[in-house]
Structures are given as C-alpha cells and as structure tokens.
Amino acid sequence: MRFFARPGKPDAAAQHGPAVPATPPPWRAPASAAPGVRIGTVLDGRLPGGDPATAWDRRRAAYKLVSPLNTKKFTVVVVGTGLAGAGVAAALGELGYQVHAFTYHDSARRAHSVAAQGGINAARARKVDGDSLHRFVVDTVKGGDFRAREAEAYRLAQESVRVIDHMNAIGAPFAREYGGTLATRSFGGVQVSRTYYTRGQTGQQLQIAGAQALQRQVHRGTVALHTRTEMLDLVVDDGVCRGVVARDLATGQVWVQPAHAVVLATGGYGSVYFHSTLAMNSNATAVWRAVRRGASLAHASFVQFHPTALPISSHWQSKTILMSESLRNDGRIWVPARSGDARPPADIPEDERDYYLERKYPSFGNLSPRDISSRAAKEQIDAGHGVGPLRNSVYLDFADAIGRLGREVLEARYGNLFDMYAHATGEDPYSVPMRIAPGAHFTMGGLWTDYDQMTAIAGLFVGGEAGWAYHGANRLGANSLLSACVDGWFTLPFSIPNYLSGQLGSRLPDAGDACVREAYARVRARTDALIGVGGRLAASHFHRELGEIMYADVGVARTAEGLARAIERIRELRGRFWREVAIPGSGAQVNQALERAGRVADFLELAELMAVDALDRQESCGAHFRTEHADAGEARRDDQRWAFASAWSVDGAERPGGAMTFTRHAEPLSYQAVPLATRSYR
Amino acid sequence: MKLTVQVWRQAGPGAPGRFERHVVDGIEPHLSVLELLDALNEQLIDSGAEPVAFESDCREGICGACGVTVDGEAHGREDNVPSCHQRLSGYADGSILRIEPLRAGAFPVVRDLIVDRGALDDLIRAGGHVAVDAGTAPDADALPVGEERAELALDFAACIGCGACVAACPNGAAHLFAGSKLMHLSLLPLPSLERQRRVVAVVDELEELFGPCSNYGECARACPAGIPLTAIAAVNHERLLAGLQRRL
Ligand SMILES: Cc1cc2nc3c(=O)[nH]c(=O)nc-3n(C[C@H](O)[C@H](O)[C@H](O)COP(=O)(O)OP(=O)(O)OC[C@H]3O[C@@H](n4cnc5c(N)ncnc54)[C@H](O)[C@@H]3O)c2cc1C
Ligand code: SF4
Ligand code: FES
Numbered sequence: 001m002r003f004f005a006r007p008g009k010p011d012a013a014a015q016h017g018p019a020v021p022a023t024p025p026p027w028r029a030p031a032s033a034a035p036g037v038r039i040g041t042v043l044d045g046r047l048p049g050g051d052p053a054t055a056w057d058r059r060r061a062a063y064k065l066v067s068p069l070n071t072k073k074f075t076v077v078v079v080g081t082g083l084a085g086a087g088v089a090a091a092l093g094e095l096g097y098q099v100h101a102f103t104y105h106d107s108a109r110r111a112h113s114v115a116a117q118g119g120i121n122a123a124r125a126r127k128v129d130g131d132s133l134h135r136f137v138v139d140t141v142k143g144g145d146f147r148a149r150e151a152e153a154y155r156l157a158q159e160s161v162r163v164i165d166h167m168n169a170i171g172a173p174f175a176r177e178y179g180g181t182l183a184t185r186s187f188g189g190v191q192v193s194r195t196y197y198t199r200g201q202t203g204q205q206l207q208i209a210g211a212q213a214l215q216r217q218v219h220r221g222t223v224a225l226h227t228r229t230e231m232l233d234l235v236v237d238d239g240v241c242r243g244v245v246a247r248d249l250a251t252g253q254v255w256v257q258p259a260h261a262v263v264l265a266t267g268g269y270g271s272v273y274f275h276s277t278l279a280m281n282s283n284a285t286a287v288w289r290a291v292r293r294g295a296s297l298a299h300a301s302f303v304q305f306h307p308t309a310l311p312i313s314s315h316w317q318s319k320t321i322l323m324s325e326s327l328r329n330d331g332r333i334w335v336p337a338r339s340g341d342a343r344p345p346a347d348i349p350e351d352e353r354d355y356y357l358e359r360k361y362p363s364f365g366n367l368s369p370r371d372i373s374s375r376a377a378k379e380q381i382d383a384g385h386g387v388g389p390l391r392n393s394v395y396l397d398f399a400d401a402i403g404r405l406g407r408e409v410l411e412a413r414y415g416n417l418f419d420m421y422a423h424a425t426g427e428d429p430y431s432v433p434m435r436i437a438p439g440a441h442f443t444m445g446g447l448w449t450d451y452d453q454m455t456a457i458a459g460l461f462v463g464g465e466a467g468w469a470y471h472g473a474n475r476l477g478a479n480s481l482l483s484a485c486v487d488g489w490f491t492l493p494f495s496i497p498n499y500l501s502g503q504l505g506s507r508l509p510d511a512g513d514a515c516v517r518e519a520y521a522r523v524r525a526r527t528d529a530l531i532g533v534g535g536r537l538a539a540s541h542f543h544r545e546l547g548e549i550m551y552a553d554v555g556v557a558r559t560a561e562g563l564a565r566a567i568e569r570i571r572e573l574r575g576r577f578w579r580e581v582a583i584p585g586s587g588a589q590v591n592q593a594l595e596r597a598g599r600v601a602d603f604l605e606l607a608e609l610m611a612v613d614a615l616d617r618q619e620s621c622g623a624h625f626r627t628e629h630a631d632a633g634e635a636r637r638d639d640q641r642w643a644f645a646s647a648w649s650v651d652g653a654e655r656p657g658g659a660m661t662f663t664r665h666a667e668p669l670s671y672q673a674v675p676l677a678t679r680s681y682r
Numbered sequence: 683m684k685l686t687v688q689v690w691r692q693a694g695p696g697a698p699g700r701f702e703r704h705v706v707d708g709i710e711p712h713l714s715v716l717e718l719l720d721a722l723n724e725q726l727i728d729s730g731a732e733p734v735a736f737e738s739d740c741r742e743g744i745c746g747a748c749g750v751t752v753d754g755e756a757h758g759r760e761d762n763v764p765s766c767h768q769r770l771s772g773y774a775d776g777s778i779l780r781i782e783p784l785r786a787g788a789f790p791v792v793r794d795l796i797v798d799r800g801a802l803d804d805l806i807r808a809g810g811h812v813a814v815d816a817g818t819a820p821d822a823d824a825l826p827v828g829e830e831r832a833e834l835a836l837d838f839a840a841c842i843g844c845g846a847c848v849a850a851c852p853n854g855a856a857h858l859f860a861g862s863k864l865m866h867l868s869l870l871p872l873p874s875l876e877r878q879r880r881v882v883a884v885v886d887e888l889e890e891l892f893g894p895c896s897n898y899g900e901c902a903r904a905c906p907a908g909i910p911l912t913a914i915a916a917v918n919h920e921r922l923l924a925g926l927q928r929r930l
Contacts, residue, residue: 087816090816091815091816094815094816105739105747106737106747106796106798106799106800107746107799107800107802107803107843108803109745109746109803109843110739110740110745110746110747110843112739112740112745114740114744114745115740115742115744115745126823162817162819164822165819165820165821165822166814166816166817166819168819168822168825168872169812169814169819169820169822169872169873170811170812170814170819170873171811171812171839171866171867171870171873173827173832173835173836173839173866173869173870174822174832175829175832175833176826176827176828176829176831176832177829178828178829179826180826180827180828180829181823181826182822182823198836198839199836201744201836201840203744204744204840204842205836205839208839209812211806212806212810212811212812213811213812215803215806215807215810215811216807216811216812216813218807219807219808219811227800227803250792250793279739279740279741279745280738280739280740280741281739313712314710314712314713315708316708316709316710316713316717316718316720316721317713317717318714318716318717318720318741319741319742321741321742322742420742423763423767423769424712424767425712426711426712426769426771489816489817490816490817493816536728536730537727537728538723538724538727538728538733539727540720540723540724540727541724582727582728582730583727584726584727584730584731584732584733585732589693589694589793590694590735590792590793590794590796591732592733592735593727593732593733
C-alpha cells in the first residue's frame with residue numbers, strides 16, 4: 001500500500017480521477033499572428049503507422065506495380081536535371097516509362113547540384129565509430145530541430161546505403177583510402193564519420209554521373225531531353241496534374257507537354273535573397289506556379305544561412321560564393337571589440353578583439369552550428385562591429401593556425417580555398433584575415449508532399465531541394481545531396497508507378513481540352529503582361545531591392561516588427577515592379593530580360609509568403625530565429641503549440657501585382673524513435 | 683574604373699553579327715568579366731535597349747555554363763580560368779575589352795555571346811556513360827580502387843564541360859573533352875568494363891562532329907579544369923587498345 005505520491009511525480013489517478021483510456025482531444029492549430037491568415041485543414045501525410053524504422057519497407061511492399069509491358073504507355077514529365085531530376089528521369093527511363101525531362105540550362109549537367117563541395121552522408125556505418133542507421137536518424141531529426149518527419153529520415157538513412165553504391169557504379173570517383181575502400185570524413189557537427197566525398201567537388205562528380213546516366217536513357221530513346229526549356233505552368237484538370245507548359249528559351253516558342261504524372265525537381269529558392277550561394281538562374285518559378293495551381297508550400301521561411309560565405313564588397317558583385325565550412329576547423333572568428341573600429345586588422349591588438357563565438361559558446365567555439373554562427377555574426381554586424389569596406393562581414397583569422405602548424409600545413413589543407421579567396425577578393429588570406437558573412441544557402445522549406453512525395457495536386461510529385469520533408473528547420477551538412485539522390489533514384493521510382501497503376505488507360509489531354517487551352521493561355525497572358533508593362537527599369541533593380549528587404553527582416557534573426565515591415569515593403573515593391581519593369585525585345589526569341597523578369601515576379605510573391613510564415617510561427621526553431629522567442633539569446637522552441645509543419649496555400653485570382661491571401665494548413669508532427677529534446681551548444 | 687566594351691551582337695543563328703561599343707563606368711578591378719557584362723546589361727535595359735545575351739550560372743567555376751572569348755582568348759586573358767573568374771584587375775582604367783562568343787565550327791551562335799555546345803553532350807550520349815541500372819550496383823567497398831587511381835580518375839573527371847578547349851583549338855577539336863571522359867571512366871572498376879565499346883562510340887561521334895587533333899596544346903592552356911594533355915593522347919591510346927582487343 002502506498003501512502004504518498006512521490007514528489008514531482010503526482011499520482012495521475014489521484015489528480016485526474018481513475019485512468020480511463022481517453023481519446024486525445026482533436027488537434028487544433030494555433031491562431032495566427034499574421035494579419036489576414038486563414039487557418040486551414042489538418043493535413044494527413046499518409047505516413048505508414050507504427051514503427052517509423054520499418055515504415056518504408058512496409059509502404060514499398062504495399063505499392064501497386066505497373067507491368068513492364070505497360071510502362072511505355074505512361075508519359076512522365078520531370079522538370080529539373082539536378083541530382084533529383086536526373087535520377088528520377090533516368091530510373092523511370094530504365095523501367096521503360098516515356099519520360100520528358102526539362103531544364104533551362106543548355107546541358108543537363110549544369111544543374112546547381114554541380115556546385116556542392118563538402119560531401120554526401122550515408123548511414124553505411126562500416127566503421128567502429130558508433131554510427132548506425134538509428135544514429136543517422138537521431139542526428140537528422142535533432143539537427144532539423146524536430147520540424148521534419150521522422151519516418152522520412154529513416155527512409156533517407158536506409159536508402160543512403162545504396163545511393164553510394166549506385167553513384168560509385170555509374171562513375172563518381174569517390175575518395176578512397178590507401179587500402180582501396182571508400183574514405184569518409186566528419187562533417188556538419190556530427191560526431192561520426194559518415195560523409196563520402198570527392199575532393200571538394202562532390203556535387204560535381206555526383207551531378208556528372210547522374211547527368212550521364214540520363215544521357216544513356218536519351219540514347220536508348222526512353223527519355224526526351226528538352227534543354228534550354230523553362231517550365232512556366234502546370235496543366236491541372238479538376239485537381240489532377242496533366243502536364244506542363246514550357247517556353248523554349250532559344251526560339252521563344254511556348255508549348256504544352258501532356259503527361260500522366262509530373263515531377264518538380266527544380267532545386268531551392270534561396271536566390272530570392274538576390275545574393276546567395278545559389279546560381280544566377282536558380283529560381284522559384286516552378287514551385288511558385290505549383291502553389292498558384294493549388295499545391296501548398298511547407299515551411300516557406302525556413303532558410304539556412306551559411307556562415308562562411310564571401311561578403312559582398314561592391315555593388316556589382318554577383319553572388320556570395322560559399323567558402324567551405326572546413327575552414328572553421330583552423331580559423332578563428334573575431335570582430336573589433338569596439339563598435340565602429342575601422343583600423344586594419346593587424347593594428348587591432350589582441351585584447352581589443354572579440355572572439356565572440358569562443359566567448360559565447362566555449363564548448364563548440366568556432367565550430368558552432370551554422371545557424372548559431374550566422375546569427376552571432378549578424379548580431380555583431382548589426383551592432384556596428386562589422387568589418388570590410390561595407391562593414392558587413394567578420395574576420396576568419398588563420399594567424400594562430402599558421403603560427404602553430406606552419407604555412408605548409410595550411411597550404412596542404414586549404415590551398416585551393418585560399419587561392420579561390422585571393423582570386424575573388426585580391427587579398428592574401430595567409431597575411432590578412434579572411435572576411436566572411438552569412439549568405440542565404442539552402443531552403444529547408446518546399447512544396448508540401450505526403451510520404452509518397454505527392455503534393456496536394458494528384459499526380460504532381462516533388463524531389464530534391466524543392467521538397468520539404470527531411471530537413472525540418474535546419475539542414476544537416478551533407479544531407480541534401482543525399483536527399484536529392486534518394487528521392488530521384490530510390491523513392492520516386494517506387495511511388496510514381498504506384499500512382500500510375502491507377503491511371504492505366506487514362507487519356508492524355510490534347511489541344512482540344514480546356515485544361516490545356518487554359519494553361520497555355522495563362523502563360524501567354526502573363527508573358528504579354530510582363531512585356532506590356534513597358535517601364536524603364538531592369539528587373540535586376542527590383543531583385544536587388546527585394547534581397548535587401550529579405551536579408552534585413554526575413555534573415556537570420558526575425559522580429560514581429562521587422563516582418564510586418566517586410567510584408568509592407570514587399571507589397572509596395574511588387575506594385576512598383578508591375579508599373580516600372582522594362583523588358584526590351586519580344587518573346588519570340590532569346591530574351592533573358594523576359595526570363596529574369598518572370599522569375600523576379602514570382603520571387604516578389606513568394607517573398608511575401610516567406611515573411612508571413614515567419615511572422616506566423618511564434619517560436620524559434622532551427623534557422624528560424626524569432627528574437628521575441630528566446631531565453632537569454634537562445635532559441636526557444638514551443639512544442640506545445642508549434643510541433644507541426646505549416647503548409648501554405650494561396651487564395652484568390654492571380655492578377656499581376658495583385659493582393660494575395662494565405663491559408664495555413666498544418667501537419668502535426670510526432671516523434672517515436674527520437675524523443676523531443678532541446679538543442680544546446682553552450 | 684571606366685572600361686570600354688566592344689561586344690558581339692548577333693540576333694540569331696545564321697544572322698549577320700557585328701561589334702557594338704559601350705562604355706561602363708563604376709567598375710572595380712576585383713569584379714569578373716561577367717560582372718562587367720551584368721553592369722552593361724542593366725545599363726542597356728534601363729535605357730530601353732536589349733541586353734547582351736550571354737550564359738553563366740554558378741559564377742564559381744564549376745558548372746561550365748560560362749564561356750566568352752575576351753580579346754581573342756577563350757574564357758579570357760588568364761590561362762586555366764573560366765570567364766566567371768576572369769578578373770578585371772589586369773586592365774587599366776580606360777581599357778578596351780573585345781568580347782565575343784566562343785568560336786568553333788561545332789558551336790553555332792544562338793544569340794550574341796551564347797553558343798550551342800550541344801555537340802559535347804552528343805559525345806556523352808554516344809557512350810560516355812555506364813550501363814548499370816538503379817538498384818543493381820554492387821557494394822562500392824567490394825570494388826576496391828587504389829587511392830592514387832581514384833585521384834587520377836578525378837583529375838580527368840574534373841572537366842566542367844565548358845567547351846573552351848574546342849574554341850581554343852585551331853582545328854576545333856574536342857579531344858581534351860572526349861579524352862578526359864574516356865580516361866575518367868577507364869580508370870574505375872565497373873565503368874572500365876565497357877571501355878572498348880565506349881571508345882568506339884565516342885570516337886566515331888568525335889570525328890563526325892569536331893575537327894582533328896594536331897597536338898597544338900592550346901586546349902590545355904585554356905582549360906579551366908586543368909585537364910592534362912595526356913587526355914588527348916588517351917583518345918588514340920584507348921582507340922588502339924580497343925582495336926587490338928577486337929582483333930584478339
Ligand atoms: C554552394 C553550395 C554548396 C552545397 N554543398 C552541399 C554539400 O556539400 N552537401 C550537401 O549535401 N548539399 C550541399 N548543398 C545543397 C545541395 O547541393 C542541393 O540541395 C542539391 O544539390 C539540390 O539538388 P536538386 O536536384 O534538388 O536541384 P538542382 O541541382 O538545383 O537542380 C535544379 C534543376 O531544375 C531545373 N529547373 C528549375 N526550375 C526550372 C523550370 N522552371 N523549368 C525547367 N527547369 C527548371 C534546373 O535547370 C536544374 O536542372 C550545397 C548547395 C550550394 C548552393
Ligand atoms: S576539357 Fe577543359 S576546356 Fe574542355 S570542356 Fe572540359 S573543362 Fe572545358
Ligand atoms: S558560371 Fe559556372 S563555370 Fe562560370
């Protein structure tokens with residue numbers, strides 16, 4: 001017999017009456033702090049129930065198949081030829097489907113996957129360093145600050161094993177140990193060594209391998225590759241995706257490709273910030289057009305800022321090139337302790353320098369996670385401690401390392417990077433500290449999809465960075481090359497046939513169908529509207545100004561006040577764009593001014609939603625840091641109210657420059673294998 | 683600083699082309715040739731004129747999308763540097779730069795500075811790939827590759843597919859590009875199984891689409907990926923080997 005309930009553990013039965021198996025109250029989404037936002041439905045991600053570790057095996061076993069005799073009866077459009085797009089297009093081609101692959105590049109190989117440097121993670125766990133499939137999942141879910149789907153992290157881990165085998169087989173020359181086995185390194189703040197790499201060119205080697213596998217299918221006749229062709233809209237018939245409208249960028253011709261299913265593998269939208277580590281042509285058009293047709297955008301504002309990007313030093317500098325994170329292993333980050341101190345770095349004595357990361361985060365120091373490092377840098381810059389001609393950067397200093405290890409060691413470790421820095425800036429990092437600044441880098445947000453990677457529009461699938469489900473509020477380094485490969489080679493080739501199996505015998509729409517005519521007319525009308533503005537300013541002016549707004553108020557640290565201001569400024573800018581943009585020339589030939597203006601027009605809508613999402617989410621998680629939701633400067637996540645994915649849809653007719661209203665749908669997130677826990681890097 | 687740009691304008695494939703002269707002010711020496719074109723284009727559009735069409739994407743030397751001829755040199759003055767990394771610091775204030783497309787018979791002009799380099803992809807399509815389907819690959823650790831061999835494969839695999847080698851070559855040959863692909867794949871265990879078939883397919887296409895190689899070596903001087911001249915030799919070497927094996 002027990003007389004006392006133990007302190008701190010109140011007897012549940014005593015407090016709440018006898019334990020009856022209670023049905024939990026229906027889940028309710030919190031109200032929005034963003035004006036005008038409607039609360040939508042509770043979304044069902046159609047995850048296999050039960051143990052997330054076996055979810056993928058069970059789901060795959062349940063998928064319906066298409067007989068090899070029937071695969072050629074289906075047409076699938078794949079937009080994008082990056083790791084995700086080339087993978088799914090090639091894999092479906094191998095299975096005998098008729099694939100149409102689209103890219104705006106002149107060659108499939110140029111997708112921005114090519115620029116990834118660091119490496120690709122895989123849970124092969126061959127070493128005795130304690131890695132395992134489960135540990136990969138724990139790192140991914142915790143790294144994402146519990147805002148992603150646990151079951152998808154398991155799929156990522158499980159399929160990662162054969163991603164490495166496959167990419168190796170089709171031509172990626174992975175780094176090897178002297179004994180001939182695959183080499184790995186430790187990357188992105190994890191304590192095991194699971195990152196596979198090829199020098200500093202991992203993305204390039206994976207991308208080339210994927211693109212040549214795609215070319216093999218073109219050669220076999222299963223894939224029709226449409227280069228220099230930009231997808232501008234979707235054909236949607238009664239909620240079902242039936243094809244795409246595309247513009248041939250060389251001839252200006254607009255045409256419709258009907259399909260039984262469409263995949264968007266169009267990459268990230270970080271270029272909404274104008275200066276970013278993305279490519280000049282990276283854009284959000286495919287994703288945003290899908291949102292306009294009824295898909296929803298999950299976690300719109302979750303963007304990773306890379307702490308070691310090259311700062312902008314002059315007006316015409318086109319981007320913030322990424323400097324490898326590995327530099328932080330030996331470089332020390334500091335700013336002048338006195339705000340506004342403009343002395344050259346060598347003249348600032350040791351005791352007048354603030355090594356702020358070492359000071360604030362003694363256990364991780366200069367290797368603190370990306371979001372924390374980026375935020376700390378912005379704080380210093382905003383407080384007037386920034387360095388460089390525009391006072392917008394911090395120092396990354398190798399003087400200590402050179403003293404300790406000698407110049408030769410640093411040359412061997414970072415020679416290429418130092419050369420690249422010297423080349424880009426004209427400064428010698430062996431004698432003058434490097435300058436770095438946070439740069440927009442990776443979008444964790446993307447089109448909301450269910451576990452089968454299908455959006456709210458039936459038949460519209462998503463792969464790679466355009467999707468949302470793995471990385472939560474913060475992506476773990478080297479997990480995104482992996483997710484693009486897993487989606488492309490080992491997820492969509494299972495889930496798309498399952499969808500298509502129900503479409504056997506369904507007719508493809510043609511020019512006689514209203515859905516095709518409408519989609520075509522929408523694209524024509526939009527092109528005409530853009531050219532018809534007849535203003536006097538290049539689209540680049542508006543894009544640059546948008547980037548400034550986004551960095552200032554929808555960047556590494558966000559406040560309610562700043563976000564409200566950003567929304568106003570974006571709306572005003574969008575209005576101005578539609579009155580003042582200039583697009584010389586016609587739509588009937590190569591017209592890069594038109595291409596850019598179309599992309600900027602979409603950025604100007606997407607940006608508003610990003611600000612609304614950030615204002616709406618009243619917590620700090622991962623890369624989304626709301627100054628109001630912090631304890632002593634540390635992020636305060638609110639699992640009681642915000643442990644869900646926000647998936648946004650846009651209502652209202654589409655009018656150039658017109659107002660938009662947003663609806664927030666929600667998918668509650670729950671965790672079985674990885675208990676909810678707070679990150680701490682103190 | 684202030685620079686004068688003499689830039690090639692051509693309305694479309696087959697249309698007559700001409701040089702146009704523009705002055706761009708407010709340029710800093712650490713900017714790239716392409717950033718100079720960005721500045722020129724903003725200036726042109728703001729004044730109601732059509733911008734100069736040119737291609738680029740990553741702006742960090744890895745995608746191979748960029749490629750213009752500057753003062754007669756493929757990519758620009760500096761050897762082994764892609765256009766997006768060609769800095770203006772070598773030009774004095776007031777200099778004139780002549781910018782035109784990559785010139786090669788196999789690369790027709792699409793518009794202004796954009797050329798069609800699709801012939802390079804034709805080579806890859808003919809045989810620059812590996813016949814292993816998704817899911818069927820053996821364990822990558824069960825196929826050991828010596829460290830040096832893997833690094834050597836990577837030296838050749840580094841090609842960014844920009845086409846500067848073809849433009850730099852007086853004959854318009856693509857042997858550096860083709861050879862780099864043949865070597866890259868011949869050095870790796872699974873891809874090397876198709877070595878013979880691959881070289882025949884790629885070389886047939888190479889001879890049909892591009893000029894012959896006379897060992898000028900201009901290609902390696904322009905190549906931003908530093909592909910060594912041994913790649914050229916590899917084309918013949920691999921072909922000989924394939925011929926021998928066929929006879930055995
Ligand atoms: C500088 C840099 C370094 C990185 N380093 C790493 C790393 O070390 N490890 C890691 O895991 N991740 C890294 N990442 C992230 C990773 O590279 C990307 O998330 C991933 O490669 C995205 O692949 P993807 O296939 O989704 O898209 P992408 O490779 O970006 O491909 C997008 C494709 O879509 C096409 N496209 C887009 N819109 C349209 C349209 N409307 N019509 C037609 N075609 C369209 C493009 O032409 C392109 O082919 C890095 C990212 C950057 C920017
Ligand atoms: S070999 Fe060199 S120059 Fe030729 S395409 Fe490749 S990277 Fe360009
Ligand atoms: S723009 Fe990518 S290599 Fe120059």
